[in-house]
Amino acid sequence: xxxxxxxxxxxxxxxxxxxxxxxxxxxxxxxxxxxxxxxxxxxxxxxxxxxxxxxxxxxxxxxxxxxxxxxxxxxxxxxxxxxxxxxxxxxxxxxxxxxxxxxxxxxxxxxxxxxxxxxxxxxxxxxxxxxxxxxxxxxxxxxxxxxxxxxxxxxxxxxxxxxxxxxxxxxxxxxxxx
Amino acid sequence: xxxxxxxxxxxxxxxxxxxxxxxxxxxxxxxxxxxxxxxxxxxxxxxxxxxxxxxxxxxxxxxxxxxxxxxxxxxxxxxxxxxxxxxxxxxxxxxxxxxxxxxxxxxxxxxxxxxxxxxxxxxxxxxxxxxxxxxxxxxxxxxxxxxxxxxxxxxxxxxxxxxxxxxxxxxxxxxxxx
Numbered sequence: 001x002x003x004x005x006x007x008x009x010x011x012x013x014x015x016x017x018x019x020x021x022x023x024x025x026x027x028x029x030x031x032x033x034x035x036x037x038x039x040x041x042x043x044x045x046x047x048x049x050x051x052x053x054x055x056x057x058x059x060x061x062x063x064x065x066x067x068x069x070x071x072x073x074x075x076x077x078x079x080x081x082x083x084x085x086x087x088x089x090x091x092x093x094x095x096x097x098x099x100x101x102x103x104x105x106x107x108x109x110x111x112x113x114x115x116x117x118x119x120x121x122x123x124x125x126x127x128x129x130x131x132x133x134x135x136x137x138x139x140x141x142x143x144x145x146x147x148x149x150x151x152x153x154x155x156x157x158x159x160x161x162x163x164x165x166x167x168x169x170x171x172x173x174x175x176x177x178x
Numbered sequence: 179x180x181x182x183x184x185x186x187x188x189x190x191x192x193x194x195x196x197x198x199x200x201x202x203x204x205x206x207x208x209x210x211x212x213x214x215x216x217x218x219x220x221x222x223x224x225x226x227x228x229x230x231x232x233x234x235x236x237x238x239x240x241x242x243x244x245x246x247x248x249x250x251x252x253x254x255x256x257x258x259x260x261x262x263x264x265x266x267x268x269x270x271x272x273x274x275x276x277x278x279x280x281x282x283x284x285x286x287x288x289x290x291x292x293x294x295x296x297x298x299x300x301x302x303x304x305x306x307x308x309x310x311x312x313x314x315x316x317x318x319x320x321x322x323x324x325x326x327x328x329x330x331x332x333x334x335x336x337x338x339x340x341x342x343x344x345x346x347x348x349x350x351x352x353x354x355x356x
Contacts, residue, residue: 022284024202104282106200135338139346142332144354147325154320160313168317176322176354 007055010035010045014052018101023053023108053111057102060095061117067091068123077130084127085173088145092152093166100153128177137177144173185233188213188223192230196279201231201286231289235280238273239295245269246301255308262305263351266323270330271344278331306355315355322351 013034017026028049032039046052067087074080092099102108112118128141151157151169160168191212195204206227210217224230245265252258270277280286290296306319329335329347338346 024284105284106202135342136346136349139329139335139338139343140350140353142329142335143322143325143347143350145325146328146332147321147323147354150324150328151317151320154324157317157320160317164313165317168314169321171314172318172321172354175318175356176325176350178353 007045010042011052011056015056015097015101018053018056018105019097023049023102023105050107050111053102053108054115056098057108057112057115060091060098061112061115063091064088064117064120064124068120068127071124071127080127081130081177082174084124085144085177086170088124089148089152089166089169089173092148093162093169096152096158096162096165099149100155103149103153140177144176147176148173185223188220189230189234193234193275193279196231196234196283197275201227201280201283228285228289231280231286232293234276235286235290235293238269238276239290239293241269242295242298242302246298246305249302249305258305259308259355260352262302263322263355264348266302267326267330267344267347267351270326271340271347274330274336274340274343277327278333281327281331318355322354325354326351 010031014026014031017030017034021030026049028042028046029039031052032042035042046055067084071080071083071087074083112121125141125145128145129137133141148169151172152165157165188209192204192209195208195212199208204227206220206224207217209230210220213220224233245262249258249261249265252261290299303319303323306323307315311319326347329350330343335343
């Protein structure tokens with residue numbers, strides 16, 4: 001229990017530092033200093049910064065598979081798209097702090113590309129475009145899926161509560177995708 | 179003239195390397211190796227990597243001011259938004275290679291935040307939201323302006339010609355913004 005709390009404190013401090021300095025600009029020493037412990041104590045829990053990043057992005061990435069599963073069970077392409085979109089938006093909004101710190105970080109992108117969840121990310125992309133997408137649809141899905149991550153982590157929208165942000169993101173995305 | 183060509187060759191090689199390795203992962207030595215010259219020769223033109231990045235992003239950033247000026251001359255908020263949107267999309271599409279290599283890079287973001295063009299970027303954001311924006315509008319503008327940069331540099335859309343990409347981005351953005 002104490003160990004679990006220590007791990008959570010470490011991940012929370014790391015996320016603060018990633019937000020302030022980027023992943024590349026954050027060292028294990030900085031995380032130790034922030035927690036008031038030795039670098040050896042951090043190293044004992046996470047021998048490399050990569051493993052801290054993986055521990056932060058792991059839980060939200062693990063939620064992608066059930067979102068895709070639920071969406072796939074819907075009958076029509078339109079219903080599958082709506083379910084995928086709703087699930088992704090809900091996930092982004094609930095993980096705004098992680099999205100703000102880690103989206104588009106080059107190191108994070110590399111880790112995601114090698115992560116088992118990358119297959120699910122591609123499936124979700126296909127659920128959003130639907131079968132045989134034309135250029136219009138492909139451009140709209142690219143704009144919307146990228147834009148969701150940005151709006152979800154936009155500091156100018158930080159004052160909006162989760163429900164308001166979720167509702168507006170969903171409405172905007174659905175208009176963009178027609 | 180030879181000096182101008184040498185400068186362009188250097189910037190083009192640097193942009194290739196930024197695309198492959200990210201800005202942080204690219205060194206002056208790597209740029210020299212790619213060009214088949216000494217590091218001293220690169221250093222003679224650009225004493226720091228930052229200056230290479232600034233030389234790459236300077237020309238597109240300089241185009242933002244006339245876009246904002248043209249948009250401000252329109253009579254209604256809707257017309258100002260449309261003019262700003264059209265100008266930004268055209269700029270992103272014409273600079274797809276730069277957008278793909280440099281958007282969301284932490285070092286580039288820092289340089290942009292200290293760049294004189296940052297004031298114009300904020301003016302363009304205001305032209306997109308219009309006066310007294312409600313939450314719906316603020317979320318939609320955040321999603322669209324972020325999504326434009328992503329779709330503009332999406333490798334899956336690289337096969338679309340500029341005109342097709344521009345038309346679809348504009349149509350998607352206008353639907354999203356209503």
